[in-house]
Amino acid sequence: MSISLWRTIIAKQSKEFFLFSFPAIAVLLLIAIYPIVVAITLSLQNVDLRMPWTREFVGFTNYIRLVSDRRFLNSLKVSLIYATATLSLSILIGLALAFFVQEYFKGKLKNIILFLFLLPFVIPRVSVALMWKFMYSPLLGVYNYFLGRVGIHPIPFLSSPKLALPSIVAVDTWQWCFFIAILIASSMELIPKAPIEAARLDGASKLQVIMYITFPFLKPSLIFIIFIKWVESLRTFDLIFNMTRGGPGIVTETLDLYVYTQGIASAGEISYASSMAIVMLIITILIITVASKWIQK
């Protein structure tokens, strides 16, 4: 929408329009814009909670420091890997589950299965984290108990630098894929039957029906799910914090966790932490802009 169009829209409005929309705009400014402005201001200062009496503008010093901070670069990498992995896995598995349920179950049975699918999603994240942490335990966990029964030595899932991140990704995928399956299955219900039957009559294979009819119909809701899940994964905290606290070492330390440690938990460098948060914000905005361009095509 061009600026001149905006101008005509605004010019056409009555005084009451601005009066009545004022509360909404004020709330938006207060809860959405204000915190971001504060974060940007903080990121250009040198505020440290341990020395609250100093507050100076230091320009882009914090951002320059980020470039050589191995924990920041690592956490950026971990965040992106984690987000991509959980997103693609939960969408793929969710799709497969939705197709499976839609194909093989009908009526009441289907509803019961979809209800069961909801269960993992409604368990609080912290409970999920502690539950899985216990199940992953090499000495006391259920997986290693069964592995032990077949003679395999205990595997320290969350203590191994190689397995820790995949193990957490598995938990997040477990929690989300069933819910995504429900969302996809319910949008599949809305697909009109006529084009599918017509295609079948014309001799289209099952795969062709899925590729050329079902999928295009699903696209809008899939895009919505991808957005939600992507943003959710990028700012994940509760699961990792309660399972590994970012360890072993910094193998599972996402940006959110590092911001928390450096900003509040161990260092108190609230300005430095804010600069990381701003970088995260920019990355998220970039991803969404690029993705929405791609979708509009």
Place this chain on the structure above:
Amino acid sequence: MKKIVKILTTLLFIVALVATAFPAGAAKYEGVKVKVLAQPLTFWEAMEPFIPEFEKETGISVSITYYPETERRSKSRLDASTGAGAFQVYHVDEQNVPEFANAGWLVPIKDYYPSEYDMDDFAPGYLDFLIWDGVVYGTPFRGGTDLLMYRKDLFEAENYPVPKTMEELRQAAKHFTRPPDLYGISLRGERGAGMNCWLWQEYLANFGGKYFEDTTPVFNSAEGVATTKFYMELIQKYGPPGGVNYSWSAMLDSFMAGKVAMLTCDSDFMLWVENPEKSRVVGKVGYAPFPAGPAGRATNAWAHGIAVSKAGARSEKEKGAAALFIAWITSKESEIRRVKAGEYLMIARMSTLESPEFVEQLEGYPDWIVAFREGLKAGRPLFPRIPEWSEIGDNLGIILEELFVGTRTDIGASLDEAAGYAVKVLEKRR
């Protein structure tokens, strides 16, 4: 005129009635609220039933909010630094007193305590933790030191001697490592200034090293490297699977499940180990003094205390009420109450150690008393009491954990890196 006299006499009557209904001290703080930011500990649990009594006596209303250790630290830091002041009283530990005192977040409390309050009775090692720059910022209510726990049944069955030195500890750990049913020893491996650094620094002190010489980091010395090598051998070769990054609770769990032969750990882990509801090794555990290293014995000493928040207790009345609450909950009578309730570790007064109630509670564990006393003798604060420590320790903890899990292998270079980071953090403050 008559009307005014009437009102005045009525008012006078009401005032007189209120004044006689409460003792002098009580009226002073009537209706003052004391909100406590605490960490779930049996200390608070044991005292909670008695709080209504205190409230009735003084008119102060007390409420306690609990957060787990790490969250309690960050929550109180946030509460104090932003000036939010939602809490008048903080549960503080050895790590945050220097930081909070330096930032001016705590009230110098000594003058607010009642005159009859006996401060000299507290274990001096514990009290040290509540003092910063010679100023008293609170009162310790519990503390502890470290000792060696071992599976008495296993050691006795083989007539194996209890380790007295670090070298004997290593050999015993090797001897009892019999996977997958039994492992030699569990250590703290998970990153954190108060986690793996806590036990590592104790080994370091036993090997003759320390963190700082004045303000220069020296933990990357030859002693530091030797300690890390020794620690890594124990944790990687003789520890249970996943033991390379155990937190203290995971370490304790492995011992209580009967999978581990020894622990070098906090003296009060005994409470868990001897609890039949939680532990499978009740009655099978022996206690011995912390094994001495080449440089003699050194153990961690630590204390938790209670301090008053400047942001929370703004008025003199609030400060007085908070001090009165602290004086009450850490009084001799309260300590004896806790001992009687079975919380004999939630004490900080020397006189309580001598009390018949204490000796009676620990009947059957004479070896624990010996190990505890030896620990207190050698106990001292082993970590640098500087506000930057949590940041420096956090980084050192990560590097140590990376060494333990194997994502790093060069001990010397890694410790140099941690020391370099410490120098940088300290420079920032200058």
